[in-house]
Amino acid sequence: MEIRQGIPVSPGIIISEALILDSEELRIPQRFVEKDAIDGEVARFKQAVEDSNKSLEQEIDRLESEIEIHARILGVHRDLASDPMLHSEVEKLIRDNCYTAEHALSRVMNRYVRKLQDLKSPILRERVHDLQDVEKLLLSTLLGKRIEGLSNLKGEVVVIAHNLTPAQTAKLDPEKVKGFATDMGGKTSHTAIMGRALGIPAVVGLDNISTSVVGGDRIIIDGYRGVVIIDPDEDQVTDYLARAVEMEKLSLHFRSQAKLPAETIDGHLLEVHANIEIPSEVKSAIEFGAAGIGLYRTEFIHFQSPTGGEEVHFENYRSVLESLDGLPLTVRTLDLGGDKLPEGGLEEENPFLGCRSIRWCLANPEPFRSQIRAILRAGVLGPVRMMLPMITTIPELDKSLQIIDEVSSELRESDVEFDENMPLGVMVEVPSLALIASHVADRVSFLSIGSNDLVQYTLAVDRGNEHVADLYDPMHPAILQLISQLVRTGEDHGVRVSLCGEMASEPIYLPLLVGLGLREISVSPQLIPEVKQVIRNLLDYDVRILTERCLRMSDGESISRELRLWAVEHLPEVALRLT
């Protein structure tokens, strides 16, 4: 049994079998054999080595004439697969522990993968892939017809990986995947977003969980507290099962009240919107009580069809608006770059400070114009707002508004129907823009605070880097000052100010956000019921006093502590989750 602490990024509790991505990608269905089957198991392993070597030999012969370098790599694989030490260690594990050949092999390989990863030489560290390739080859030979592809798993699993990529999650069967745990990542990593999109628990920043767990190990993932237990004992399993039932009851309770308005006890009405990535999320967003879509991320449309242009965008918007049935939709224009690289994009030293988002759009006006056309046209099908991300200067904003103007004229001249009065807004994601917000407010009709990037750029912390993840603190007083100023600027100019980002879905932060005067937030769909429930338990008068106290503090840790204490005292249901 081993307990690991990571960063909780998607709530929920799950107890299930581990599936290791990267090294395994094949599921080991059985881990132990009967004592009298041991000799057979050893023989099975030897046969698999022989068969694998035979197929490697064939491949080498075929390649030797054409591609010598590949043949040489496969030669190394053959030597690895025939390694006498590997054979004796696997045999020992089978005999001593009654392991299946697959399980024994995985354990031995894991140990050496770890050793290689710890080496100083980067060239040798890269050989990890060769070992993993050999492991995969031997495993697939051993499993033979029993191979379960990632997309058609037979049983439920939790996925353990170094760092989940969109390409990997795309291969997974969402019906069978019940949790994520990764070495890397922060609150806003792809793993976090996918975990919340699938509504399954996820914990990230677990250091080397992917090499500490062997495929088939029993794992508990506690997405509330960020705890992962490898190979739990029976008492822990019983405890967690009970806790999971309690939490499920609580979220059912929240969900049953999801349609009630998000109104504070003293009558201040808030709007809670949903952040979505694909049109099919709209349905659950509405079920969870969303007042609309506050952030529609459109990068997926671009990835699916980089050259599809206007019509592909329009079809997606039409489909979202149809499901929304009159509720408002805020479309964010392409936010490529940073951690979402465009196909064939630039190789940059420092992509987060590079040609990303609106900068990429202004440098590549054609895809940008196509998208704007699609958004403007979609405006006749329902209430649509257009939002520009990552603006840092007023000339950049003016240039973007001018392009929107030009596109509108084109549509008008060619008699295409579009929304002439579409509200335009910007995402405030960099401190430079927050500090000149009054100039921005003169030009647009809404501001949306993109807190993930605003925190990252204000604090100079890469949100995906686990070495500095503890410095990524949305409660840093500088962030609260910026939000407070933005809300006041909005009030002075009669411009709506909303917040979309992870910080709005943290129940203990909500009283502060309401106290700062925010009246519109946007969060992941399945978090809406709890967010609304928390808001309904707040007294605006109370949270304003709390907020004034917090704004006088000098560090984020004290502010978080204050908010935690306040929540325990005033929000019993939230407190239940914190224990």
Place this chain on the structure above:
Amino acid sequence: MSKICQTVKITHDSGLHARASTEFVRLAQRFQAEVSVSRPEGMAVDGKSIIAVMTLGAQLGDEIVIETVGPDATEALEALANLVRLDFHGV
């Protein structure tokens, strides 16, 4: 039968990387003698196991100790030490 050993310095740019390890292990396997390899003051590993030799992590400038024991120990030691000195025939 007694053990004999030799210390050699790695002069290959990439150190004892995958293909260099392969060359070393393939040569070691041609002899009857048992072969072990270690870093000075480190644990000795099986010189006929490519995984073991690779995980030594020996880099350019590092010294390794080759130890042999068995009927053809002298020939084995000489051949293996030479291989390291000749930068694994430039693989």
